[in-house]
Amino acid sequence: MIGGWVFSLVKGAIQLTWLYKSSRESILTVSLFHDSVDVVFTTRAADGDILNIMGMLIMVWALLVLVLARPANLSSTRQDYSEIMNND
Numbered sequence: 436m437i438g439g440w441v442f443s444l445v446k447g448a449i450q451l452t453w454l455y456k457s458s459r460e461s462i463l464t465v466s467l468f469h470d471s472v473d474v475v476f477t478t479r480a481a482d483g484d485i486l487n488i489m490g491m492l493i494m495v496w497a498l499l500v501l502v503l504a505r506p507a508n509l510s511s512t513r514q515d516y517s518e519i520m521n522n523d
Contacts, residue, residue, distance in 0.1 A: 446497040453500045 451465050458464035475481060475489055 446494065449501055450493070450497045453504055 451469065454468055455461070455465050472489075472493070476486060481489075
């Protein structure tokens with residue numbers, strides 16, 4: 436149970452990071468995706484089959500992102516924060 440939850444968190448972090456970076460750092464795009472997933476998984480109209488299919492499609496998408504985008508492309512670029520902090 437806990438392992439599945441942790442796996443889901445890691446998968447979500449990968450997907451949302453990729454979506455954020457691919458959308459030119461648009462929080463709105465990430466927010467709309469997250470909200471739509473929440474609606475699909477919490478609506479009463481969705482039965483077990485729809486939830487399982489959506490979960491599988493989201494999982495396949497996360498794996499494709501990880502394989503095709505590569506982990507190095509999901510991380511932010513390094514910045515010199517000391518220069519930013521000293522700019523009073």
